Amino acid sequence: MLGVCGFMYALVLIFLIIAVIRARRATGPEMSRDHGLSKTLGLWVALIVVGLMGLTATSYLIDRQIAQAANNPDVKLQITAHQWWWDVEYLDADPSQHFHTANEIHVPVNSSVHVTLMADDVIHSFWVPSLHGKRDLIPGRPGSIDLRPERVGVYRGQCAEFCGAQHAKMALEIVVEDAATFAAWKTKQLETAPQPRDEHAARGLDVFMSSACTLCHNIAGTSASATLGPDLTHLASRRMLAAGALPNDRTHLIQWLSDPQSIKPGNHMPSLGLTADALDPLASYLETLR
Amino acid sequence: MSTIASGILPPDVRPAEREREATYDGESLDEVSTAQQLEKTWATPRGLWGWLTTVDHKQVGRRYIVTAFVFFLLAGVLAVLMRLQLIKADNGFIGPDLYNQIFTMHGSTMMFLFAVPVMEAMAVYLVPLMVGTRAIAFPRLNAFSYWIYLFGGIMLWTAFAFDIGPDTGWFAYVPLSGPAYASGKRVDFWAQMITFTEVAALAIAVEIIGTVLKLRAPGMTLNRIPLFVWSMFVMALMVMVAMPAVMLSSTCLIMDRLVGTHFFNPAEGGDALLWQHLFWFFGHPEVYIIFIPALGFISAIVETFSKRPVFGYPYMVLALIATGFFGFGLWVHHMFATGLPHLGSSFFTAASMAIAIPSGLQIFCWIATLWSGKPVFHTPLLFVVGFFVIFVLGGLTGVMLASIPMDLQVHDTYFVVAHFHYVLIGGGVFPLFGAFYYWFPKITGKRLSETLGKWNFWIFFVSFNITFFPMHILGLAGMPRRVYTYQAGLGWDGLNLLATIGGMGIVISVLLFIVNVVSSLRSAARAPSNPWSAATLEWATSSPPPSYNFAHIPFVTSAQPLWDQGEQLMYVRGLRVDKREILLTTPLDARPDLREPSPDPSIWPLLSALAVTALFIGSIFNPWAVVIGALPVAIALTGWFWPKRNEAMEVESA
Numbered sequence: 001m002l003g004v005c006g007f008m009y010a011l012v013l014i015f016l017i018i019a020v021i022r023a024r025r026a027t028g029p030e031m032s033r034d035h036g037l038s039k040t041l042g043l044w045v046a047l048i049v050v051g052l053m054g055l056t057a058t059s060y061l062i063d064r065q066i067a068q069a070a071n072n073p074d075v076k077l078q079i080t081a082h083q084w085w086w087d088v089e090y091l092d093a094d095p096s097q098h099f100h101t102a103n104e105i106h107v108p109v110n111s112s113v114h115v116t117l118m119a120d121d122v123i124h125s126f127w128v129p130s131l132h133g134k135r136d137l138i139p140g141r142p143g144s145i146d147l148r149p150e151r152v153g154v155y156r157g158q159c160a161e162f163c164g165a166q167h168a169k170m171a172l173e174i175v176v177e178d179a180a181t182f183a184a185w186k187t188k189q190l191e192t193a194p195q196p197r198d199e200h201a202a203r204g205l206d207v208f209m210s211s212a213c214t215l216c217h218n219i220a221g222t223s224a225s226a227t228l229g230p231d232l233t234h235l236a237s238r239r240m241l242a243a244g245a246l247p248n249d250r251t252h253l254i255q256w257l258s259d260p261q262s263i264k265p266g267n268h269m270p271s272l273g274l275t276a277d278a279l280d281p282l283a284s285y286l287e288t289l290r
Numbered sequence: 291m292s293t294i295a296s297g298i299l300p301p302d303v304r305p306a307e308r309e310r311e312a313t314y315d316g317e318s319l320d321e322v323s324t325a326q327q328l329e330k331t332w333a334t335p336r337g338l339w340g341w342l343t344t345v346d347h348k349q350v351g352r353r354y355i356v357t358a359f360v361f362f363l364l365a366g367v368l369a370v371l372m373r374l375q376l377i378k379a380d381n382g383f384i385g386p387d388l389y390n391q392i393f394t395m396h397g398s399t400m401m402f403l404f405a406v407p408v409m410e411a412m413a414v415y416l417v418p419l420m421v422g423t424r425a426i427a428f429p430r431l432n433a434f435s436y437w438i439y440l441f442g443g444i445m446l447w448t449a450f451a452f453d454i455g456p457d458t459g460w461f462a463y464v465p466l467s468g469p470a471y472a473s474g475k476r477v478d479f480w481a482q483m484i485t486f487t488e489v490a491a492l493a494i495a496v497e498i499i500g501t502v503l504k505l506r507a508p509g510m511t512l513n514r515i516p517l518f519v520w521s522m523f524v525m526a527l528m529v530m531v532a533m534p535a536v537m538l539s540s541t542c543l544i545m546d547r548l549v550g551t552h553f554f555n556p557a558e559g560g561d562a563l564l565w566q567h568l569f570w571f572f573g574h575p576e577v578y579i580i581f582i583p584a585l586g587f588i589s590a591i592v593e594t595f596s597k598r599p600v601f602g603y604p605y606m607v608l609a610l611i612a613t614g615f616f617g618f619g620l621w622v623h624h625m626f627a628t629g630l631p632h633l634g635s636s637f638f639t640a641a642s643m644a645i646a647i648p649s650g651l652q653i654f655c656w657i658a659t660l661w662s663g664k665p666v667f668h669t670p671l672l673f674v675v676g677f678f679v680i681f682v683l684g685g686l687t688g689v690m691l692a693s694i695p696m697d698l699q700v701h702d703t704y705f706v707v708a709h710f711h712y713v714l715i716g717g718g719v720f721p722l723f724g725a726f727y728y729w730f731p732k733i734t735g736k737r738l739s740e741t742l743g744k745w746n747f748w749i750f751f752v753s754f755n756i757t758f759f760p761m762h763i764l765g766l767a768g769m770p771r772r773v774y775t776y777q778a779g780l781g782w783d784g785l786n787l788l789a790t791i792g793g794m795g796i797v798i799s800v801l802l803f804i805v806n807v808v809s810s811l812r813s814a815a816r817a818p819s820n821p822w823s824a825a826t827l828e829w830a831t832s833s834p835p836p837s838y839n840f841a842h843i844p845f846v847t848s849a850q851p852l853w854d855q856g857e858q859l860m861y862v863r864g865l866r867v868d869k870r871e872i873l874l875t876t877p878l879d880a881r882p883d884l885r886e887p888s889p890d891p892s893i894w895p896l897l898s899a900l901a902v903t904a905l906f907i908g909s910i911f912n913p914w915a916v917v918i919g920a921l922p923v924a925i926a927l928t929g930w931f932w933p934k935r936n937e938a939m940e941v942e943s944a
Contacts, residue, residue: 001696005686012653012682016675019661037601037658041651048650052643052689059693060636066695067632083471122466123562125627125702129768133698134627138563139465140556143629156780160627160702160770162459164466165386168773244777265386 001058004051066133070112070146077105078116081124081137081159084166084267085230085243090186091116099189100218102230104238106175108182113147122164128157128174136161149176156244165266171244185237192221193233193289204285207278212270219289229269235289242267254283313868315842325841327867332424332838334891343891345429346837350436351415352733357440358408363800364447365399368392370797373757373790379778389774390457391476395450397460398480401576402487403443405718409583410494410529412725413522415733417498419828419835420519422507422844424865424872425888427500428493430895430930435493437899442486445907449479456480459772461573462543464554464565469547478547478910484540485906488533495533498526503877507827508862509846510880516826516849517593517600520607521586524614525579531618532575539568549913563628570621578617580714582610584721585652588674591724592656594824595671596663599850602655609648609655616645626697635694642692649685653678668822669743673724676751677716684712687762702772705765711758723750723803730810731817735834742806746799753795760785760792825850830859843873846880894930901926 076091088101107113117126119137126145127134135145149155159170177185196202208214209224216229224232238248245264246252257279260269274282315324334344344350371392375384384392418426426432449455456476458467467477502523506515515523542553543565552558554565593600600606622630622638657678665671687709691697700706723746731737769782776782820829829852831840842861848854862882865871870888875881901922908915 001690001693005689008650009682009686012657012678015654015657015661016678019657020665020667020675022661037662041602041605041654041658044654045647045651048647052646055689055693056640056643059639059695063632063636063694066698122471123463127770129699133695134701135698136628138628140562141629156768158768158770162463162466162702162772164458164471165390167770168386168775 001055004055008048008051068146069144070114070148072112073114073146074111075107075113076116077113078118079105079126079137081117081119081121081126081163081170083121083164084159084170084264086170086172087227087230090189097190099233100231101189101234101238103172103240103243104175105172106177106182106185107147107149108179109149109152109176111149111179113149115145115147117143117145123161124159124163124170125161126157127160128155128172130155131157131174134160149174152176152178154239158244166264169243169245169264169267171240173239173244175239188237188290189234193219194221196285196288198284200281201285201288204281204283207274207282208285211274211278212272216269232286232289236287237290250283250287253286254279257282313866314863315865315867316863319867321841324867325836328838328841329836331868331870332836334837339893340891342896343433343893345425345433345889345891345895347414347418347426347429347432348733348835348837348839350429350432351411354411354414354436354439355408355733357436357443358404358411361399361403361443362408365396365404366797366800368396368399370793372396373793375774376776376786377790378787379776379780379783381775384774386774387457390459390772391450391453391455393772394456394459394480395446398446398456398483399443400714401460401580402483403439403446405580405714406491406529406576407439407487408722409525409580409718410491410498412583412587412722412729413498413525414494416729416828417501417519417522418505419732419831419839420516420826421501421505421510422827422830422840422846423501423505424839424843425870426497427505428497430889430892431493432497433892434895434899435490435497437896438486438493438902439490441899441903442483442490442906445486445903446479446483449476454479461569462565463569464543464546464562465556467543468554469550470555472547475910478544481540481544481547482906482910484536486903488537489902491529492533495526495529498522499530502526504874504883505872506875506880507844507846508873508875508880508882510875512878513603514846514849517589517603517606517610518586518826521582521589521610524610525582528575528579528582528614528617532572532579535568536572539565539572542568544909548909563625566625566628567621570624571618574621574624575617577710577713578613580718582613584677584718585610587721587725587728588656588677590824590826591670591674591721591728592659592665593850594728594822595668596659596665597823598659598663599825600655601658601662602651603849605651606655609651612648613645616641616648620645623692623697626694627701632694639692639694643689646685646689653682668727669738669740669747670724670728672744672747673720673727676747677720677724680712680716680720680751680754684709684716688713700765702770703765704761704769704771707771708758708761708765711761715754715758720750723747726803728822729828730807731821732828732833732835734811735817735832736810736813737815737817737821738806738810742802742809746802746806749795749802750799753792753799756792757789757796758792760788764789820852825853827851892930894926898923898926898930 078089078091080087086103088105090099092098117135117137119139124137125134126137131147131149132145135143153176155174155176157172157174159167163170196205214224214226216226218225218227218231218233220233240246241248241252241256242264246256256263257274259271260267261271334340334346334349371384375381375389414426414432454474454476456479458472458477462477462480465471502519545551546553546555552560554560554562556562589600589606619641620638622635623642626635691709727738727743764782764785767781769776817833819832827844830844842863843865845860845862851859862873865873865885870890872886872888873882874884874886876883905915905919905923908919
């Protein structure tokens with residue numbers, strides 16, 4: 001495509017440059033009635049038509065090839081986009097194999113992955129450039145794409161349809177790993193959250209349960225079971241916080257908990273007004289959610 | 291100066307009775323008293339009253355051009371602010387709320403308040419002159435159109451100044467712009483601005499179509515219409531078909547927001563995609579509504595400076611019309627990522643590819659004209675050469691975007707930002723600046739400096755490429771559009787810095803242009819009536835033209851009358867000089883048909899525009915404003931259309 005377009009661009013520029021140079025040299029006042037030009041025009045249009053037909057056919061064939069759906073996908077998941085984070089639900093015929101996570105997707109390498117795409121507020125677009133083109137997530141119109149990751153690695157994705165204040169900070173990561181690592185990860189994700197082992201973390205759990213956190217978040221194995229915000233059951237196992245806005249470490253976690261509005265202004269997590277002696281144990285508790 | 295001698299036309303279009311001999315243009319009136327009489331009849335009253343009541347297409351057109359240029363500067367300032375915010379990763383210069391307003395205002399202003407209006411404004415000023423008539427068709431509607439456009443633009447920018455500017459993008463996709471996710475009045479101001487500008491645009495479309503079909507000088511048959519006029523005609527037809535779609539969708543949006551309808555609410559059986567279809571059915575032709583007039587500028591400039599007619603006139607006209615048609619078959623290529631059926635999408639791929647054919651053909655014809663002519667590289671032609679280099683690149687990235695697999699990767703990234711700035715600045719703004727330099731002597735009677743003009747061009751050309759070329763690479767590197775910031779470590783910093791530096795260069799070049807305009811207007815040197823030795827009729831009258839445009843209506847026997855007819859330009863006589871009167875001709879062969887009165891200055895268009903403005907703005911806040919506001923509108927329109935016995939009686943057949 002670049003070749004065809006580059007060739008046509010070069011032709012136009014050459015023609016233009018020659019026309020300009022000829023103009024500099026032209027002397028006689030008489031305008032030339034060059035009948036060769038009409039024939040050249042015909043050739044030029046024919047060239048454009050042939051080039052475009054080639055591009056259209058190629059585009060059509062590649063589009064078909066990409067759109068081929070896998071018959072029996074190895075992994076099925078459903079992504080629901082929210083302002084401004086991604087809910088990821090791993091589907092399985094067996095309900096016990098069913099779990100939620102957020103903003104980070106793990107898939108085994110060389111497997112076929114069927115992704116159902118939904119949105120429940122505004123239109124978003126799912127885009128992981130290294131794995132697939134964009135696909136919009138439109139309220140009321142579920143869609144799907146099929147991925148076939150071929151190389152182990154971590155691939156960054158980002159929302160590609162303007163979705164409001166924090167469209168810029170709505171990223172996600174896809175971790176492509178070998179089958180064994182994926183299986184281990186999945187087993188871990190299916191577990192409920194561990195009970196806090198030390199006093200400090202236990203106080204953190206109390207802070208969580210007695211503050212506004214429980215109004216939006218779910219931690220499996222506790223009484224916090226709201227679904228407005230990301231599932232936190234295995235928060236500490238993720239690489240990033242707040243849909244790719246911050247790296248997931250203690251410093252940034254405390255920064256986020258103390259003032260989410262300064263990091264993602266306009267996002268739907270309010271500033272909770274927690275004091276330092278509440279933030280510290282809360283962070284310790286959240287760090288146990290591996 | 292000779293009268294018509296051929297058998298095609300009567301020598302004189304006066305009615306048989308001769309008692310009021312002195313009031314008609316003819317042998318009994320000498321040149322001086324003809325001009326005096328016409329000036330008395332057609333001049334706009336002096337002072338503020340004249341300023342408010344004028345229906346002269348030249349005054350309205352000039353105002354339109356200046357207003358649109360002011361909006362261009364305002365939106366340009368917003369672009370500078372955006373570039374400053376994106377100069378480095380994680381920049382805290384502008385927060386998301388303001389940034390989202392800024393990019394929405396930049397896009398909306400550039401598209402709705404600058405690009406389309408300025409092209410229409412050039413048509414309002416130039417088309418009547420180019421077809422050789424005294425006034426535009428429906429001159430009061432023209433004045434009304436300007437006021438509506440001005441009030442709509444002021445409303446939007448006032449809202450922005452009070453921090454209630456729209457923040458959902460110039461495309462305002464639902465549900466983000468719907469009642470649930472865009473509270474307050476921000477989006478309502480945007481949607482109502484659409485209504486204002488589309489009313490204004492539709493009014494001009496009607497005038498242009500009327501002027502081109504019925505007011506052409508006798509003898510200007512279809513194959514003698516200048517390419518500029520053809521392109522404005524095609525543009526006007528496209529406006530007629532495209533604009534209602536966006537008015538419909540923005541009205542549905544306002545109703546969803548104001549009175550609780552559910553056109554776009556999927557939970558109640560509405561559809562979010564309906565908005566995108568309606569918007570892009572307008573939005574894609576919109577690009578051609580901007581681009582096709584620019585093609586007209588290019589044809590005029592290339593012809594004049596090559597000193598020969600544009601090669602392949604019939605192909606050029608057919609290409610314009612084909613572009614106009616194809617322009618309506620492309621809208622789905624903005625929606626490939628929404629998951630529409632693949633077979634249907636493939637048709638839109640094919641159509642999007644096919645539109646490159648007429649564009650490529652026109653590029654060929656212009657270069658062939660330069661090739662076989664003897665071009666003189668004055669500033670207007672430099673801008674046209676800049677157009678070739680920039681636009682063709684933008685057109686080719688457009689071909690890439692037509693391909694679904696390619697589009698799914700680069701859609702909504704900076705690659706697209708680069709693409710459409712190449713197309714719109716290269717294909718719209720460069721020809722427009724060329725047109726400014728070219729017609730400035732005609733409009734103002736003064737010439738712009740060639741030296742400053744060349745600096746203006748070269749700085750613009752170089753810094754444009756420095757600004758926008760890196761954006762192709764940023765897009766391919768994964769940078770999405772419409773982000774107020776980006777994180778460090780993604781490798782996007784350097785190219786963004788480069789783009790910002792280039793943006794400053796564009797600012798300098800536009801400032802140079804303004805300096806050039808101001809210093810030319812202050813200089814004493816006056817431009818002759820035909821400074822470029824051009825061929826079309828607007829150059830047959832003085833610079834600037836008198837209020838009545840032409841002392842006698844020209845009679846045309848070729849497509850390049852001033853080259854082929856020269857001093858021998860023939861005239862038709864017999865129009866009244868004591869009353870505003872224009873000559874109607876037949877649509878195809880331009881035979882004289884009727885003499886038609888043309889309206890005097892009137893305050894009613896302004897009053898009607900004020901009443902309509904009150905209704906539109908009121909309806910943002912309360913649906914009852916539509917009912918109550920209809921009353922002043924009805925009164926103003928009644929005043930406007932109050933019949934005048936005398937005029938109605940005097941429509942006579944020639």
